[in-house]
Structures are given as C-alpha cells and as structure tokens.
Amino acid sequence: MDHDWMYKASYTSEIYAAGVQSFLSAAEANRVKKRSRSICCPCSVCQTFQYFEDITEIEAHLFENGFMPRYDCWSRHGESLAAFSTSSTANDTTYNDDASSLNSTYNNDSSNLDENDNHLNGPDDNLNEMLHDMETNMGDAEIENLQHLFEDAEKPLYTGSRLNKLDAVLNLSNLKSKNKWSDKSFTKLLVFLHDRMLLEDNELPISTYRAKKLMCPMGLEVERIHACPNNCILYRKRYENEHKCVVCGASRYKQKKDSDEVDDDEGPKQPGNNIDVYLSPLIDDLKTLWDLGVNLYDAYGKEHFQLHATIFCTINDFPAYDNLSGYTTKGKKACPVCENETSATRDVFSTIIFDIMVHLISHIVQEIKACGPVFLRYMYPFERYMSVLEGYVRNRHRPEGGIIEGYTSEEVIEFWQGYVKGLDSVGIPKTRHSGRLDGHARVGFKTFSPSHEDLHDAHFVVLKHMTCLAPYANEHMQMLRLTHPGKDDM
Template identity: 45%
Template sequence: MDQIDRTKWMYDIGRTSTDYLKWLEEFINIAETDQLNKGSSVIICPCKKCMNGKSFKDSTDIRNHLIINGFMRGYTCWSYHGESLTDHNPCSSDSNQLNEEDSYISDNDNFEAMFEDIEDNVDEKYHEKFEQLKFDSKKPLYNGCTKFSKLSAVIKLLNLKANNGWSDTSFTSLLELLHKMLPEDNELPVSTYYAKKLMCPMGLEIQRIHACLNDCILYRNENENLHECKVCGASRYKHGKPTDEDSDENGPPAKVLWYFPIIPRLKRLFANAKTAKVLRWHAEERKKDGKIRYVADSVQWRTIDNEFEDFGNEIRNIRLGLSSVGMNPFGDLSSGHSTPKQPGNNIDVYLASLIDDLKLLWDTGVQVYDSYKKEYFQLWAMLFCTINNFPVYSNLSGYTTKGKKACPVCEKNTHSIWLKNCRKPAFMGHRRELAVNHPYRSKKDLFDGTVEKSVLPPRSDGKTFFKMVKKLKVVLGKIGNGPPKGMWKKNPYFGNYRIGSICASEIV
C-alpha cells in the first residue's frame, strides 16, 4: 500500500471498519518486527494522545489506543517503527529498520523545511543567530557521526527529558556523562542551560516591565525612567530609594510584569505554511448549512463582517478571545512568591501593554508574510470576546459580582433570595427566560416553591452601558477615597479604550 492509500485508511475511514482493522494489523506487525530488530522491550505509541511520546510493552495496548484515539496527524511514514524517511519518498511497508544515515538525512530535511518557513520573518538582529542555527543543524555531533547532527541530538535528548519528567539537575548530569562517553571532539552541550540556548536562540519576544508595588502604574512609556511611583510614592525597588538617580544598579524591582507580545506570535503563525492554511479554514473549508457549528456561524461574527466590511473581506484577519479564567498573574496562590496578593480591580494597570497592541492591530494593522500564499499582507485583529470565571469577570468589568444584585447583565433586575441559614443570596430567577407557556414555569416543587409569572426584563445595549460608566472617576492603586459607591466600581479598561470601537455587548 503506497503513502496516499495509507493516508486514506489511517484518517478517512471509520476506526471500527474492517479495512481499518486489517491495515492496523499490518502496522502492528511492522512495529513488532522493529521491536525485535532493535532488541527493545517496548513499542512506541503513535496515537493522537501519545504522539510517539509514550511506550508500552504489550502491542495490545498500542492497538487499543489506535482504535480509540486514532493515529496522530501526519504520521504516514512510520519512522519510529522501522521505516525510512529518506527524501520524503513514500514508505515501503516491508522496510524493517531505520538506518543511521536515514535518521540524519530526515532530520536535516525537516530542519530545512522549518528554516524556509521562518527565513522571511527573521529580524535583522537575529540574522546571525539564525545562520548559526542552520549551521548546527548540519554539523555532525562528532567527526564521522552520520546519525545525529549537533542540533538533532540536543532535540532528541530534550524530548526524552520532557517525556520522562527529568529535572534540570539530572539532565545536566546526563549531558556531562554523555559528553565524556562520546569522542573528545563531540559538540554535545554539558548543561541544560546551554542545551536550551542552542535550541532556542531566537525565542519570541518577552517584555519584562517593572510595576509599582501597589499596582498603581507600570514603568513604561512616560514612566520608564521614574524611580518611584508618581501616584503613591512607593519605591520602584525592593530596597527602598535608589542610591543614584542615574544608576541602573539599584537592586531588584519591587514587582515585574512578564508580557508576551501578541504581534510577534501572530506573525509566527503565518510563518508556517501549514498553520497559515489552517487560519483560512473557517472561510474556505468549514461546513455551512445554517447551523451553528463554529464561532464563524454566530450572529456576532456576521454583524462584525457587515459593519466593518474591509475587516470582514480579509479572511486572514484575526478575531481574538481574551481568556482570563483563574487569573493568577504572579503565581502567589501556588508558590512562595513575595507578591502580597492579586491586583483585583487594579488588573487594568497590567493590561496596558496588551491594549496598546490591540489598538495597533485594529487602527493600522501590521504587515505579515503569509507562507501559504507566499505574499505579504496587512493583518488586522480585534477583540472578539472575553472568557472569564465570575470573580475575574468582576475585576475586568468593574461590576461587583457579589451580593443580591450580582449579575452584570441583569443588574438591578437580578432575581435573588436571601438564605437565612447560610447567610448568603441564591439566584433562582432563571425561569423568566423561558417561553410564557413553558411547563417548567408552573412546576413549583422542582424549583423555589413558586409559579414563575414574570418575564425577562429588557437588557441594556452596549451604548447605554458605556454612558452609564464613562463618568466614573477611579484612581488605580491604593490611595484616595476608594472606589465609587454602587455596583459599578470602575469604567472597564476595554470599554475605556474602545478597541476597534466595538465590543461584544455593543454589537449584538
């Protein structure tokens, strides 16, 4: 069976069908033969969950995984089970053993494809590192080695570390031992640090931004050169006031925000041709039958396309979802970090960098190279939705999600009852959203002992909402007279900046 046919039975037919089970046995036989040839006690599992990262002694476990989970995508050449990847030729099912040169050649082929994906997106400052990475992908691990390059050897060892949960200390000890066991001219790094530096010389940008100890400001833009907070007067550093106003050696900062900029990460998505093609799926390949199968089938998606035609006409434009479920920006709930507590409503301070990137992505866009279409285009993006648990919902929206009026949507019309014994409110008005003739409205015993006769009150649209909160004056940080009275404690940061002049509640 050639590679094209193999792709069909591995991914396109039912995993309980006769054909699938028949060809699955062919794979099991090849894997067992390879196990004997290698003298191994285990077989690597290529299912979607294990992805060649776990091994089992019994081939029955492999068979069960492949029936339940199916094969991992793209594994049509069984290189981990004795087949050759040389020159990307279709795999022969009777090949038994992966020879040493095949491994080196196939790794090099994969690296070349990767380098082609990112070459057009390498900044000038990273060009030298990029060339060094290409050089390491071709450099033998030691003179005369045909099985591993310097880069491929480190990648395989780091994969073992990750799959088996080795500590950095134990991995460093292993590297030191292997370095001594190999010929003296070997290129193997002797520590975890240098192994990771070799593999990731051009990591995506990380911004480390100093923050006020009391969450008042970030030391960026106009505040970049300040040594103390202009709002509360707290020192920027752990050890009090700086010894020298012009010195950069004033000790560690009191608090640091680690921001992962989204623009370089969006560019990296389009730098890979396969990923760039997937980013077009919602417009070119999804099933369109009038049912809501995907977020692109929603009313909100269509409303945006209709209201902002230029944005909607470019299918590569990005709609982002901000997920802040379980937000714990400093890890203080699970570690001994020195941060005293989470910022709460002052989380707005730490969103400033993200807001600036979102404004740029909407107002002017950024030029991005699409590796799938082999062209540059102007990419725009917008904040499509937010995903939060209820406590974080309060921090981001500025609405108090506690007490008898805890619903930010219903506000004063929130239906609640007070539980005397528990001394807390409960919310039982959900039947108002049902049709007036729905049978559940009259079923007292199943709910709170009453018949529901009220209807759902009208809800405020986005414009009414912004009028209600835009006049709230709040000073972030730990000074002043505290937040305003009432349920709304602040003007939501995303509402204040009006990303793209729209938000989810405003357009639907």
C-alpha cells in the first residue's frame, strides 16, 4: 500500500486528512484484533513509544506533529511487513474513507474490549524501540520474519498472563546461558513448564530449537568454509568449487574407512605458521571496512551511516611473533628488545633454568613506564577468556562449532538485555564488592575514630607516596646533608 501522502501532503489538505482517517481505522481494527486497551502513537514526537487509550489523542498528534520518519509500513498497527514489501510499488491507492464509518468504529470500542485484559503493549520496557530499530535496519528478505517477532512480542504467554510470549522465552534463555544449562536439560524444562505448570492454551515453545528460532528469527549468519587438512588453502573464492587441494593434492572430503581401526592422528591441530590461511577471511572483511565501509543504522540518531574501521593494534602471545611476523622466538637472540645482547642474560641466569619467557620479565618495568599497565596490553585477560569460550564446548571432537554456537546464542541474549527491563547481563557477574563502596551496611561493618597521631601518620604516608612532592623531599634531604655533613641518610 502506498503511503506517500504521509510525508508529501500538507497537514491541512484533504488527502492528508483522509489518509489519517484510514490509518486510524486500521489502528483501531488492530487494537480490537489484539485485544489491547491502547494504541501506540506514530507521530514524530511519540515515535510509537507513547500509548493512548483515546484514539482522538493520536489523531490530534498526527495533525499537529505529522508521522515519524520512515514509517511507510504500519507494522505496529496491523499492517503486514511482507504484504507491504510486495505491494510497495503500487501507486493506485485512493483515499476516500468515510470518516463517519471510522467514528462508528472507535466510538464503540469500549464494548469490544474486555475490561480485564492486561496491557501487553505498554511502555514497561524498550521492546518497542528495539523492534522499530530492527525494522529500520532490515532488508526486504527478512521482513516476514520480523512480522512474526512483532506478533510474539504482543501475544500473551497464556490467557490472562501479564507476560508475553517473547519476554518469557527471553528470561528463560537468559537463565540457561547464565547457569550453563545444556540444550537437552533446557528442552526438558520447557516441556515440563508447557505440559505441567502452565495453562493448556500457553504459547511456550517446547524445545531449545524453537526457543532459539523465536529469539533470533533473522538468524545469526555463520559462513562455513572448508579447509585443506594440511592447512594449505581455504575452499573459497577461486577455490570454492575445487575437490582437492591445489597445493598438496589432499582431498577436500573425508574418506570413509573400511576397517574399525581408529586413527590416533585425527582431530584438531594447530595451524602454526599457516595461520595466515585462516586469517584471510578476516583480512577481506577489514579491507571492506577500510575501503567501502558498511551501512549501519544509528538507533540513537535514528539515521543510517557508513561505518569504516581500521586496526589500531593487535595483542598476541610471544610465540605469535613467529607465526604472524616471522620473528625468531627461539634461540640465543630471541628477545625483541635485547636482540644480539640476549645471550648476555645467560651469564646471570643458570643455563638449566634459563628460558626466553624468564628473560622477558626483566623488561616489564621499562614497558610499564613506556606503555602503561601490563593488563591493558598483555595476553592474560584473553587467555582467561579462553576458559569462558571452552565452556561452550559440548562436542570435544568439534570444539570450534560448540564455541560458535554458544557464543552467538549468548550474543543474542546480550542484545535483548539492552532493551528488556529486568533481564540481567549473562557475561557480567555481580561483583562480590557490591555494596561495600556505595554506603550500604554490610555484615560485620564497624566504624572507628582514629586518634590525632594515627591520622597524622596516615597523612604523612600518603604524602610520601605522592610523586609531585618528590622534588620538595629531595630538596629537604639535600639541606639536611649540608646542615649535618657527618650524618648518613638514615
């Protein structure tokens, strides 16, 4: 349906007035269908975030403020995104709605609504904002899935429930991620809740698969790329249709064995110096971000922009010097700081215990002075995070797939967490120091008043550790040495 009148016609024109009446008719019909008490206002000020039970207030807003930008499809008021996509090129729509028929519709709306219905579409959280952001940043191929997401966000979990279907699945999935439940155990919980605890007409999905499909109908795209078993090439671009490696001749596919013998050599292996083969897709993405950029939607500014990016720096462990840049990390000249003088360190440390990693510790002080704290630059935080990623693994023979599936599922929960009130973050645990620094009483909390001497000593200790006072302290010490030449510094 063509809605050009929304942005091209004057607010005082007959075409705009007739169009507003057609919108109000559609919005009221959708309210009756959804059994909601209120309707979100799509004016340029409210932008579907404010709800009104009296439809005449929305009418006044539309004549005063106009429609919000890019609301050509009335997806929040019953119009199908899929239908709009297929008919958006039609321009033969006329606006001859009879205003009297509209009045007869919404003047009697109180008789069509159940007074005990819960307000499922109220502004209790930011789901409306999230859905609007997704709608604005979506291609035509995904709009039908988004329409289903709209419906689930408005559908009660069961008759009379204060919780909608989408909100219930989000909270349950949040618990699954935080407590590391397996897919099998989560499916059993869903079946138990659906069959034994909730009303018969409940809309709760009964499997982990259905819950994931509900939360992320657009899908989290993961491209599967075959690789040579000897880490020679990736089967992409010019090699996409090859059936064997063009370098070593190894088959692209696994060979089925006739015997039951197990090959101990099978399983994941480190690529070593061939890591650049697996980094090639990342390099292509970085080139795209640098040259062309990616068109994204700014939810805060309500506008699209072209995102460009570049690599500022990389953080790797020490062996990565060898894998990524070809620097020698073994032998007598392995230190990137000392280089030719590395072997001199062996005169200080015993040759039995000497190791390049031991030697690198001697440069930490100079690195801190030049670059700042170690934890901002070294691999330690990332190595600790690897334990988190390893926790996603369910199939030890294919750990990468488990990590990808677990990480992407948790990423969906984190995305929703930014919009849904009361949904805690999965990856950020509550600190054990919570409440100790913001004035809340704790068990065993005690107060005391220090004496004047203790307070003076504490003040003096703080002053001694302030670098800005070092010149004055040195000047004072020099004066003492001149005054008492026979005394030592102690």
